[in-house]
Amino acid sequence: MSHRPLYKKSPHCGIKIFLVMLLGIALALTAYERLTGFHAQEIVDNSILKAKTFAAPVQEVVSGRGIKAYLLEDKTNPIISVSFLFENGGWAHDRADRQGAAKMAAAMLGEGAGKYNSQAWKEALESKAIGISFSAGKDDFSGSLLTTTENAPQAFEMLRLALTAPRFDQADIDRVRALMLEVLRRQKEHPANELGLMFEEELFRGHPYGRNPAGDPAAIRKLGRTDLEEAVQARLAKDNLIVGIAGDIDAAAASKMLDDVFGSLAEKARTAALAAPEPVFNGVTEQVSRRSGQNIVRFAAPGAARSDADFYPLFIANYIVGGSGLSSRLSKAIREDKGLTYGVYSYQTLDDAVPLLQAGFSTTEDNYGEALDLFKQQWELFGSKGVSAAEVEQAKNFLTASYNLRFASIGNIADILTAMQKYRLGQDFLQKRNSYIEAVTVDEVNAAAAKYFNKDRLQGMAIGSFDKVTKEK
Template sequence: MRSPSSRVLGNPVMALLVAATIAFSIVFSAVQARAVEVQRVVSPGGIEAWLVEDHTNPIIALELSFLGGAALDPQGKVGLAEMVSSSIDEGAGPLDSQAFQGELDNLSITLRFNAGLDSFSGSLETLTENRERAFELLRLALTEPRFDEEPVERIRSQIIARLSRESEDPNTIASRTLRRLMFGEHPYARPVNGTEASIAAITADDLRGFVQQRFGRDRLFVGVVGDITPAELGKALDETFGTLPEKAAPFTVAEAQVGNPGAVVVIDKPIPQSVVALGHQGIKRKDPDYYAAYVVNYVLGGGGFSSRLVEEVREKRGLAYSVYAYLAPLDHGAIIAGGTATQNARVGESLELIRQEWARMAAEGPTAEELDDAKRYLTGSFPLRFNSSDNIAGMLVGMQMEDLGIDYFDKRNSYIEAVTLDDARRVAKRIYRPDALSVVVVGAPEGITATQDAPSGGS
């Protein structure tokens, strides 16, 4: 629950790590014209990782992910994965919470975990000189977490306090309500962070059971960047992950059926500006049309100040500071979503403009100029993603999980460049459904009529 950045101030070793990371980012981004060599490393024990070897600075970044996330949380204990991610580094093996965190601080090691709907991930960043201890602390967290009473109750209190604050936040209310509206009884409709009641119901045994059932080598993906050789990494992989169970407990997640096309929900809240969240059925990452959809969405609402939505809603009429659309592909369902925030008196006008642009994109697709501009930006900005070693390590994990191929860095821009105007227009017609847009408005909007009540939440 602590911010990793809080350990930087006053710590000269961490300051060196940050400075070296920045230097690495500059160097790595500057050489993106060269092919980035991604190496497939398989340990003597058969554990695989993808590695970008770089000895420019004495830093190693590791990202890991296990398939199976918060969508598997049991009924009544939603938020279990989130609570594990917040407490798994609060003591492990012979080290209690204070001793474990003290070692991380003293050795300038960053270790953090995160729960998503489809996966549970972790990241480690360390100076090379502390590599062995850093990997050992990671091993302890994954295989021997303590979940002692004091840190568990402290983390529980922190999560419940955060949930209490979020329960009054209009953006959180809108996004959660939209997910419940669209995903219904599917686990994707449930909040990853849980509810105050479900977090209160989670026990230390639940946390231990999560670790025992979910962490298996068969569901593990690892990406590493930095000052380590393939031979050194192979040894470290076995030492760090070799004692994990060979297989995690089996699980299945049903395919989500996105529902409530065209529904409008209004949640009354006495605030001067209403928050709008909207969406409908989307397109999965593995769909052959994904790259065309990605480019088209950039034109509609993903391109910041250059998008159609911003041009019509913000620039021409000054109705909102921000308006956007994005693709949200999950493993078992996908949506295209968007949102804005605007004065209560102009919510109806703003929403009508968004629907008009949605419909215009479906009917006409992008222009040739818009397509060229989008492709130019999306290919030219790709190297900016290589701005830190942990970002690159995370990309290596994503490449494995999405089965993109070890040469994805070399091929990615060619997928964008291959999108033709005919492709873009065909896919725009396929994916955008203005009549199916489900809308949630939180505030005191004018010009909006609700068609149904807000769906109830579950835990």
């Protein structure tokens, strides 16, 4: 047998062999990649569990006495959750000489009502696994109820009593007062809390937002039954009430509950929206010297209100800069690539009187100067250079794909229903929300970045040791 050449000679033989080899390598690499690479999209496409449309139909319920609420009926478990708030009833609405009244009132509504003294009240709730709680936030006075369907009639009756016939027994007032003073005594144990108090006092100078959220010790010592009654009567009314209901209850039962529980409240609240504070944003980061394990810094800049046309573009911009956790730009620059901090973040706040964009991190003294420079660099870079289309796409993917996660518990759903009404998002918000995200363009995000991210308008305050920082500069 004669030897047969593998390839016929031809003028282009060398090139051909080379091309064939290239093709072979490419095929081999592809095969290798198929075997060893990770193909996220393929896994999702071939997943046996497909995405489900999750209807979440929200109904608007209007009771006989005209009280409105949003309801999401869910019969999966025999549980009902009610979330409610009274607008302009929070601690920032306390009289200047009664700072702490809203918080004390919130605590005291959990200390018995009607025929139930404090102990009888708590025994009754515990034995029926009913949860009723109240809290005074900055803007709103809010509350929630969680009950099994079986015990719902008693739960609703107890909530009615708490709202309309709280006892305010003296021994309970004294006990709650002592606890509030204890909270104040240990408020500054963690330097982050001390920083928060000083920063907000300075930022909102003279405005109620700058007050200590835990109240004023001198006022708390004087607060009595009459003050609590006044605080409750001024705040708890029908015209500033918002209610969200979720779980095992239908519209007719929800409507009856609204009248039974809230029907006898006053028509009008004696509290009003606050004037907007006028914070100064001047790019200065003040330093407060304290002995502490780490330096902590906080920043604030102007933000966009929930109803502002800039809200969604800024929402996405903030997600990319510092809202997305480990892969945010700030986290990448300061944590993941440099190891300078455990956490750096930015977030939007939507307080009624002023929307803000806020940020912060903590780090040991030796890292502080470098971390601060990187932070400001990133902030400025974001404002001046903006974002890529890919970053916006990625942010939208997360924000839309993670949307269903918020339906994990009915308590959370009731809270969402309340927020939808407070911010006037519309009854179809749950169906439309992802389309609001998807509609945002790269240009809009860049416009928001340019408008809101400017280090000369970033107001900051830091607490810790700055000797090394100053020496290095």
